[in-house]
Amino acid sequence: MSLTGTYDEANIFAKIIRGEIPAVKIYEDAEVLAFMDVFPQSPGHCLVISKTAKARNLFDIAPQDLTTVMLAVHKVAGAVNDSLKPDGVVITQFNGAPAGQTVFHLHVHIIPRYEGVGLKGHGHGQMADMDDLKATASKIAAAL
Ligand code: 5GP
Numbered sequence: 001m002s003l004t005g006t007y008d009e010a011n012i013f014a015k016i017i018r019g020e021i022p023a024v025k026i027y028e029d030a031e032v033l034a035f036m037d038v039f040p041q042s043p044g045h046c047l048v049i050s051k052t053a054k055a056r057n058l059f060d061i062a063p064q065d066l067t068t069v070m071l072a073v074h075k076v077a078g079a080v081n082d083s084l085k086p087d088g089v090v091i092t093q094f095n096g097a098p099a100g101q102t103v104f105h106l107h108v109h110i111i112p113r114y115e116g117v118g119l120k121g122h123g124h125g126q127m128a129d130m131d132d133l134k135a136t137a138s139k140i141a142a143a144l
Pocket residue numbers: 012023024035036037038039040093094100101102103104122123124
């Protein structure tokens with residue numbers, strides 16, 4: 001998908017926002033949602049999205065909405081750091097399929113990294129165990 005186009009209301013994150021499919025949530029308010037990535041590249045991999053901005057990527061989103069998302073990223077990444085005590089944290093955000101984007105609702109990845117532990121593939125691979133994801137989400141949420 002190119003960088004230009006129409007927001008698809010049927011994308012998977014729009015369905016999560018509407019409650020049509022489940023997600024393991026960490027934090028939610030009227031404007032943002034943080035939840036666990038079901039194909040984690042590393043233990044604790046989570047995502048932050050706007051619940052209100054119908055933006056596919058960085059070029060679609062209003063500056064104020066992006067600010068709201070990034071404030072949530074700052075808050076959740078801090079909680080990831082405090083609760084999981086990784087050795088590093090990667091923050092990524094992809095724009096357009098050639099850049100690696102697979103879900104076209106703007107989102108920011110928070111990926112804890114651990115010394116000597118490799119990163120799993122992006123957007124594919126093994127689906128995480130739901131109980132593990134829930135336990136990790138609870139730990140992160142407790143540190144918010
Ligand atoms: P992108 O490739 O667009 O930057 O990232 C999309 C992310 O969404 C990937 O890391 C992928 O693992 C994750 N993902 C795909 N489908 C689902 C889903 O149904 N639920 C959750 N929680 N994450 C998903």
